[in-house]
Amino acid sequence: MTETLAVETGALVKRYENVLALAGLDLAIEPGCFFGLLGPNGAGKTTAVSILCTLLRPTSGEARVFGKDVVRERPAVRPLLGIVFQDPSLDTELTGRENLDIHARLYRLPERAARIEQALDMMDMARDADRGVRSLSGGMRRRLEIARGLLHGPSVLFLDEPTLGLDVHARRSLWQHLERLRDGGLTLVLTTHAMDEAARLCERVAILNEGRIVAAGTPRELCQEVGGDHIELELDRPEDALPLLRAKPNVRDVWMENRTVVITVEHAPTELVPLIETLKTLGIHAVRMREVNLEDAFVHFTGHKIDAAGNLA
Ligand SMILES: Nc1ncnc2c1ncn2[C@@H]1O[C@H](COP(=O)(O)OP(=O)(O)OP(=O)(O)O)[C@@H](O)[C@H]1O
Numbered sequence: 001m002t003e004t005l006a007v008e009t010g011a012l013v014k015r016y017e018n019v020l021a022l023a024g025l026d027l028a029i030e031p032g033c034f035f036g037l038l039g040p041n042g043a044g045k046t047t048a049v050s051i052l053c054t055l056l057r058p059t060s061g062e063a064r065v066f067g068k069d070v071v072r073e074r075p076a077v078r079p080l081l082g083i084v085f086q087d088p089s090l091d092t093e094l095t096g097r098e099n100l101d102i103h104a105r106l107y108r109l110p111e112r113a114a115r116i117e118q119a120l121d122m123m124d125m126a127r128d129a130d131r132g133v134r135s136l137s138g139g140m141r142r143r144l145e146i147a148r149g150l151l152h153g154p155s156v157l158f159l160d161e162p163t164l165g166l167d168v169h170a171r172r173s174l175w176q177h178l179e180r181l182r183d184g185g186l187t188l189v190l191t192t193h194a195m196d197e198a199a200r201l202c203e204r205v206a207i208l209n210e211g212r213i214v215a216a217g218t219p220r221e222l223c224q225e226v227g228g229d230h231i232e233l234e235l236d237r238p239e240d241a242l243p244l245l246r247a248k249p250n251v252r253d254v255w256m257e258n259r260t261v262v263i264t265v266e267h268a269p270t271e272l273v274p275l276i277e278t279l280k281t282l283g284i285h286a287v288r289m290r291e292v293n294l295e296d297a298f299v300h301f302t303g304h305k306i307d308a309a310g311n312l313a
């Protein structure tokens with residue numbers, strides 16, 4: 001295995017009693033990369049992150065962080081890692097600063113006060129640091145958790161579903177903070193269900209399904225691999241359109257999202273006119289064309305649809 005990769009796993013397997021959570025995971029993440037680990041519920045994302053963070057032992061296979069083996073060289077790996085868990089882990093009885101202080105003492109960090117100040121500054125939490133965590137919004141708590149994860153100056157920060165449950169503004173604010181960390185040279189490994197988030201933030205992604213990587217590359221590469229364009233049609237009688245469209249040789253795929261008919265074709269600009277000709281008796285209200293996005297690629301590679309609320313079905 002190469003020394004220089006930030007994260008590297010080889011044939012990584014994790015078996016719980018009767019569940020194969022990771023079925024041979026091969027990952028390679030370059031230093032300084034903003035990497036996205038995507039996958040439906042139960043795909044094995046948290047398991048992979050937990051092993052990389054030395055919190056869980058793999059059943060077999062290898063995992064290294066900056067060249068150090070997460071099992072055999074655990075004490076050397078720990079200082080390299082920053083972790084923001086999927087489940088919130090701040091003490092809500094304490095203030096933000098107190099939470100960070102306990103963490104700093106636990107890790108016996110030198111120059112505690114200065115480090116805490118710097119981490120709070122990085123996440124724009126200095127002003128609210130002395131408020132009780134209980135009184136903070138979800139977005140502020142997340143930023144505080146990230147500040148805590150940064151205290152010891154890690155080389156790679158793992159974030160498991162960091163924006164779950166946050167409103168639109170809090171999400172965007174968190175994205176900006178994460179981008180700033182990336183610009184500072186930190187390696188970030190993010191798990192998320194939100195494909196807009198992954199497309200916006202991640203330079204490279206891997207899609208996990210049932211413990212295996214089913215696709216990997218830049219978001220653009222994954223979209224290109226799926227290929228084609230989508231045409232969305234709002235019709236008076238969408239049900240009647242489905243058999244007509246399925247009979248068309250140029251239509252690769254047809255489905256309904258709410259009451260909108262969505263079609264995949266090779267090249268929308270040339271397919272559009274004949275399609276409209278076919279459907280003109282069905283009452284066309286709106287026609288939209290768009291390129292394949294990461295959410296389409298996710299659905300393609302995992303077979304899991306995402307509903308209007310962003311949940312996986
Ligand atoms: N402690 C455990 N004991 C038994 N099975 C487990 C345990 N932890 C996880 N699993 C199982 O391992 C599989 C992978 O779980 P994991 O939590 O890694 O998935 P995930 O991709 O993080 O899912 P989510 O998106 O829901 O967070 C699932 O089938 C899960 O039920």
Ligand SMILES: [Mg+2]
Pocket residue numbers: 045046047086160
């Ligand atoms: Mg998880």
